[in-house]
Amino acid sequence: MSLLRHPGTLCLPTCAATAALLFGAFNRVDPEPPKGMPLWNAGSFASLAWLGLFGLVIALLLARRYAQREADALAFVGLTGQCLLFSAGTTIALAVGAECQNYWDAYHFSALAWTLALSAIVSLFAVRKSAALGSELALSLKAPAIASVALSLVGWMWTWSSTLQGLVSDLARALFLATHG
Amino acid sequence: MRLRPVQIGALVVAVVLISALWGEYGKQLRATAERRDLNAQDSSPFFPPRDARADAILTAARAHLNAVAEASGLGNDPAVAPELQAAEPAGSDAKSGEVVVAPAASPATALALEAPDLGDEQWLLSLYTPGVGPIQWGPGLVVLDGDVSTAVTRLWEELPLRQRIPEVAAVARLKLDMVRGKERSFPFDGGFQGVALDKGLDGIVLRHPKRGVSYFLPSWGVEQEARSTKKGKYNSLARRSIHGRARRLTKERLGWTKSETRAASFSAFRTWSWVEARGGGGEAIPLARGNADAPPVTAEVLAERIDIAADYLVRETAPDGRLTYDYKASWDKDAGGYNILRHAGTGYSMFQGYRLTGDPALLAAADRVARFFVRQMRADPDHPDEYFVVWKRRRAKLGGIGLGLCMLVEQEKASPGSVDLKRLEGMARHIERMQNPDGSFESFFSYDDRAPSIRKSIYYSGEAILGLVRLHQLSGDPHWLEVAIKGADYLVNKRWVSLGLRIYIPPDAWLLQALEELDRAAPDDRRADYAFSIGEVIAGIKLMDPESTPPDMLGAGLSGLQRLPNSATAGSFGEALTAAARLEKRRRPGEERFLTFAMNNASFQLRNQFVEANSYYLPNPARAHGGFRMAPDYAEIRNDHVQHNLSGMFGLLDILDAEAPDIGLALGEQDRVVLPSSGRGSK
Numbered sequence: 001m002s003l004l005r006h007p008g009t010l011c012l013p014t015c016a017a018t019a020a021l022l023f024g025a026f027n028r029v030d031p032e033p034p035k036g037m038p039l040w041n042a043g044s045f046a047s048l049a050w051l052g053l054f055g056l057v058i059a060l061l062l063a064r065r066y067a068q069r070e071a072d073a074l075a076f077v078g079l080t081g082q083c084l085l086f087s088a089g090t091t092i093a094l095a096v097g098a099e100c101q102n103y104w105d106a107y108h109f110s111a112l113a114w115t116l117a118l119s120a121i122v123s124l125f126a127v128r129k130s131a132a133l134g135s136e137l138a139l140s141l142k143a144p145a146i147a148s149v150a151l152s153l154v155g156w157m158w159t160w161s162s163t164l165q166g167l168v169s170d171l172a173r174a175l176f177l178a179t180h181g
Numbered sequence: 182m183r184l185r186p187v188q189i190g191a192l193v194v195a196v197v198l199i200s201a202l203w204g205e206y207g208k209q210l211r212a213t214a215e216r217r218d219l220n221a222q223d224s225s226p227f228f229p230p231r232d233a234r235a236d237a238i239l240t241a242a243r244a245h246l247n248a249v250a251e252a253s254g255l256g257n258d259p260a261v262a263p264e265l266q267a268a269e270p271a272g273s274d275a276k277s278g279e280v281v282v283a284p285a286a287s288p289a290t291a292l293a294l295e296a297p298d299l300g301d302e303q304w305l306l307s308l309y310t311p312g313v314g315p316i317q318w319g320p321g322l323v324v325l326d327g328d329v330s331t332a333v334t335r336l337w338e339e340l341p342l343r344q345r346i347p348e349v350a351a352v353a354r355l356k357l358d359m360v361r362g363k364e365r366s367f368p369f370d371g372g373f374q375g376v377a378l379d380k381g382l383d384g385i386v387l388r389h390p391k392r393g394v395s396y397f398l399p400s401w402g403v404e405q406e407a408r409s410t411k412k413g414k415y416n417s418l419a420r421r422s423i424h425g426r427a428r429r430l431t432k433e434r435l436g437w438t439k440s441e442t443r444a445a446s447f448s449a450f451r452t453w454s455w456v457e458a459r460g461g462g463g464e465a466i467p468l469a470r471g472n473a474d475a476p477p478v479t480a481e482v483l484a485e486r487i488d489i490a491a492d493y494l495v496r497e498t499a500p501d502g503r504l505t506y507d508y509k510a511s512w513d514k515d516a517g518g519y520n521i522l523r524h525a526g527t528g529y530s531m532f533q534g535y536r537l538t539g540d541p542a543l544l545a546a547a548d549r550v551a552r553f554f555v556r557q558m559r560a561d562p563d564h565p566d567e568y569f570v571v572w573k574r575r576r577a578k579l580g581g582i583g584l585g586l587c588m589l590v591e592q593e594k595a596s597p598g599s600v601d602l603k604r605l606e607g608m609a610r611h612i613e614r615m616q617n618p619d620g621s622f623e624s625f626f627s628y629d630d631r632a633p634s635i636r637k638s639i640y641y642s643g644e645a646i647l648g649l650v651r652l653h654q655l656s657g658d659p660h661w662l663e664v665a666i667k668g669a670d671y672l673v674n675k676r677w678v679s680l681g682l683r684i685y686i687p688p689d690a691w692l693l694q695a696l697e698e699l700d701r702a703a704p705d706d707r708r709a710d711y712a713f714s715i716g717e718v719i720a721g722i723k724l725m726d727p728e729s730t731p732p733d734m735l736g737a738g739l740s741g742l743q744r745l746p747n748s749a750t751a752g753s754f755g756e757a758l759t760a761a762a763r764l765e766k767r768r769r770p771g772e773e774r775f776l777t778f779a780m781n782n783a784s785f786q787l788r789n790q791f792v793e794a795n796s797y798y799l800p801n802p803a804r805a806h807g808g809f810r811m812a813p814d815y816a817e818i819r820n821d822h823v824q825h826n827l828s829g830m831f832g833l834l835d836i837l838d839a840e841a842p843d844i845g846l847a848l849g850e851q852d853r854v855v856l857p858s859s860g861r862g863s864k
Contacts, residue, residue, distance in 0.1 A: 031635070041635075101687065102636055106679035114680055136186045143190035147198070159683055162717065169721035175209040176739045177729060181220060181379030 010059040010073065011080035017052035018080070018087045021045065025091035031103040042104040045091055046111035052084045053115045056122050063126065074130035075138035078145055081123030085148055088116040117156065120148035212376040212742055219377070227732045228474045229453035229467040235357050236465050237297035238329060239455065242306060242355050243462045245333040250350030253337065299327055303360040305396060305452070308336040309797050310353045311460065313344045316512050316800055317408075319401060319430055320356065324394075352460035354797045356468070358384075358398055358452035367424075367449050374742045375421030378402070378449060380814055381470030381745070385427040387445040392437050395445075397427035399452050400471035403745070403814040404798040405430075406511045415509050415516065417815035419743040459793045460802070466794045470733055470745075472813060473794035475787040478780050480838035483830045484537065486790055490827040491534030491543050493807030494527060497820070498546040502553025510791065510805040510816035511798075521572035522644075523821035525554055525584035530824040532591035533831045536842040544596060551592050554585055555604065559628070567611040568604060569626045576634060577626040579615050580641035582608050583691075586648030590655050593854060594846060606856045609652050612645045613664050620671030642672055643692030650698045654847040658859050666703055669696060673711040686711075688719045690757035690825075694832075697760040698845035700767070709768055713775075716761030719754045720778045727781070733813070736778075736785035745814045748789035749822040752809060755782045755829025762836055763844075776836065783833050786826050789813060 028040040059080065063073040092112050095104065124145040130138035158164050184192070203210075229235075304325040321336040337345060364386065367377040378385075384399040405418045405426050418426055428442035437445075455465035456473075466473050476482050497505035504527055507516040531547035534540075554570065561567040570581040586608045593600040615623045622645055624638040649665035652658070672692055677685045696712035699705075723738050724730040724746075730737075737746035738754070761775040788795075790809050796802035799816065808818035809826040834841040848854075 101685060102639055105637075106675075106677045106682075106684050109684045110679040110682045113682055113684065139186035140190040140193075142187055143194045144197075147194040156682075165717075165721060171206075172722070172739055173724060173726075173729075175206060175213065176724070178213040178220060179209055179216065179376055179742055180734070180740075180745075181382045181731070 008072075008076040008080075010062050011055070011076050014052045014055035014059060014080045014084060017048050017055060018084045021048045021052065021084075021091055022087045024048065025087070025094045029091070029094050029100065030098050031100055042100065042108040045095070046108045049084075049088050049091070049112050049115035052087070053118055053122075056081055056084060056119060060122055060126055064129070068133070071130050071133035071135035072137055074126040074133070075135040075141060078123045078127035078130060078138060078141045081119040081126065082141065082144055082148065085116045085119035085123065085152075088112045088119065092116070113155070117152040120145070120152045124149050208374065208742065211373055215373045215376050219379070228469045229359075229455065231465070231467065232359075232453075232455070234298055234300060235359070235455045238299070238304065238306070238325070239355055239357055239457060239465050241297050241329045242333050242357075243457065245330045246308075246337065246350050246353070246355065247347075247462075249334055249337050250345065250347045253345040254347045297329065299325060305358040305360070305398065306332050306336065307356045307358070307398065308333075308339075308353055309356060309456075310340060310344070310349055311800055311802055312352070312513075313340060313349055317405060319405070319434065320798070322396060322398065324396075350461070354457045354460055356400075356454060356456040356797065357465070358400075358454040361451050361453055364448040364450045367447075369447075370424045371421055375419065375423060376742055378420065378423050380418075380420055380423065381472075382451055383423075383449045384452060385424060385447055385449055387427065387431055387442065387447050389437065389441050389445040392435070392441055392445070395427075395431040395435055395437070397423075397430060398454075399450075400454060400468065400798070401426075401430075403471040404511070406815060408512070413516075415512070415815075415817065417744050417812060421743065456794075456797045470813060471795075471798070472733060472788055473792075474732070475784055478783045478787065478833070478837075480834055480841065482787065483783070483834045483837065484841070486787060487534055487827055487830050487834065488538050488540075489792070489807035490790065490809070490823055490830075491531060491538060491540070491807075493805075493818075494531050494534075494820070494823055494827075495540075495543055495546040496804070498549055500549070502549035502551070502556075504550060504820045506820055508804070508808065508818045510796075510801070510808065510810065510818050513800040513804070516817075519572060520821070521554065521557055521570055522578055522581040522584055523819070523824070524550065525570075525581060525588045526828075527820040527824040528554060529584060529588040529591050530827040530831070532588065532595040533828055533842070533844070535595045536591075537831065537834070547592065547595075548599070551588060551600075554588065555601075558582075558585070558604075558608075560607075561611060561614075561626075561628075564610070564614065566603070566607050567614060568607045569611050569628065571628065574629075576631070577628050578638070578641060579612065579622055579624050579626070580638060580644040582611055583641065583644035583646070583648040586612070587644070587651050590648070590651040593655055594848070597852070597854075602854055603857050605652065605655075606858065609649060609661055609664075612649060615645070616664065616668060619675065620667040620669075621676065622668060639687045640689055640691055642668060642676075643689045643695055646672075647691050647695035647698070650695050650702070650845075653702060654698070654845060655854055656856050656859060657848070657850065657853045658856055662699075662702055665695065665699060669699055669708055673708050686714050686718050688722070688754070688757070689715055690719070690753040690760075693719075693757040694760040694845075697764045700764060701845060701847065709764060712764055713761060716758060716775050716778070719757050720775075723754070723778070723782065725778055725781050733788055734785070736781035736783065740812075745812050746785075747812050748785060748809060749811050749819070749825065751782055751785045751789070752822060752825025752827075752829050755779065755786055756825060756832055758782050759829055759832035759836065763832070766836065779833055779836075783830060786829060790826065791816075791818070 024040050033039050059077045063077045066073040127138045127141045127145040131142055306325050307320040307322045309320040321339040323332045323335050325332050371378040381403040382399055385397040387395040402423050407416045407418050431437050431442050454468045456468055457463045458466050504524055505515055506519050509516050528547055528550035535544045535547055558568045558570045569577045570585055571577045589600050589605055622642045624636055624641045625634040627633045646665045646668045649661045653662040677683055693712050693715045696708050700709050724734050727735055738750055740746040758775055758779040762779045765772055765775045791805040796805050799805050809822045811817040832844045835844045
């Protein structure tokens, strides 16, 4: 029973989705897997991401009710949000690495991207509240939460800003020229 | 010291960020650090200037080579010089790369020539003999120490006895390297990823106290390739393998033991080099990275290069219309394999070539290619008037029928009345059947109950849309324009857009061409903007700044640490950038951003087409002539490399020369073909 009363219990559904997403990213994302290795379809990744995000939002709403007597409840939500966004980001990176552009729809990538961004926002919100209530865990999560929101912003800008895309290209060119005579 | 929670968090962020950046850029950053000031080495001018001494040395060496060859030719007659018949080939037992003055073995060595002035520099003379000796063995090589005649004799005597004939001298080419600057040390095998050595720029000299000296010339870094005999795989020589290859060649050519090659001291050196312009002689052509400089990109040059590319394809078309798919020019070997989609693309470019040159041999070969393609087509069992294409029961690709349509339309434009219009329309109908209600296309057609594929090719849709646009240019039938627009609008507005995010713009060269030509018939700002965006994406992964880029890399794409940039993609990106430039000309008058990109790209294309000047090291230069290699360090000529490059140059020529054929020619009303169900649509 004491486990159920732990503030982190609220986050268990999201943790499960996060773990499943990460497992899928590392083991089931290859669109043309070696024989015998099952492949998850793209929709599975998107659904897991949405599930995780949904669980996170519910956990946030519930945690706010406990927040006055248990500051760490919100901090755990923040921590779970960080895990979820890491998982979503990793899935995007591995999917691109496996050339899933030839198999997935834009929706599947967008679902993961929005999960990443919204998890970052939820996480920041939860961490700030919790830190204000004196949670040490929340204080240590403050910098990662701010950084993840900032990174989400940069990622979003990258989808439309030719300046940012140009900078990335310039960096790649500079490194190429620095390493080739 | 105890960290506060906020500091712990900041530390975690720093660690994660640094790890992520290191994962993405770590190798290159480490490589940059490893190279230190290597890039600051004086490398200007990049291509060596014309040098009177080099000319004089090569002229003298050629004169002596011809003389010695003639004398040897006579000497091979037992009645004339029986002592030559008994001589052992010198190549296999040469123990050192140092010049060892051989005793005069033939009357030709007595031909004394006025010794050219060598100055204080060190010169290395090599003899490339196409078709003679083991492939990838490297040329004969000697150090010049003032006596050109002796050096040439030595090179000549390294050839197997039966090859010492005037015919070999008539195709052989002499190459001269002048050592520049000081030798420099480098870590074993080039250190991290081999980056302490530059492919094609750095040579290696091995010194052993007992064995002497062995040279691995800078150009060998691009001339040498890798082959796995077990897997039958070929590739360029990885940068980290250059030092190992230098040791291996020393072992094989000079007879050093493995331990001797490993015990030898080693250092890197750079040279300026010149090669005879053609087999049998000619002026000294400056070389850098094993390649000759390319001429400026002009309409005349493009027309000439298209012509020789088309000639290559004609030579590589079998009587039944099948093309050589993959010719490994460094090994003079067909690697086999086939791809019907690329076959169609190649036929398409051959008809383009014919529209420019009017060469009947080219038309005849292209017709055979088209007939071969038609033979691979099958009627859809459920819709007998519709056609798809497969190669040996592989998957039926949408791109195959899309490019097939491009090819047959081009055939009809090149040679009116030559194409079965019912067949043409049947191909378009198949494409239309593959289109979903939202405008997207299925990438594969399931025939004979084959399991459907989940793959959604990035490029097949663009190929299909271009085919439909071209059919509209030929027939004027608005139905095919509508189908093409529906497909294009899906790709522009929906394929990579979801939940308010545009997550990707692929470098889809086919779609960009289709959008440019679609814009002529049905202008639309969103489609045009998207076309320019594709052009920006492509230019973004290329070296386009002449100030910071080595001249031979201008217009090249970015490559990894191990290999030089891919020139095959320069072809397809050339098609795209020239399409963007044509669109720019119409939509953004006065701007030349994409034209500049296309010109830079074309200069890289020209450098990687085999012409006489840069094919000196191949075993069969005549066969490779006109073909485009995969990369400056990998002489794989695949038919689609040639196609993309030819079509890209054809598109650029369209801009530079008002008289040149229009790549997206829409026939006038009086010339249009009437399709069997014209105007009535399908399905």
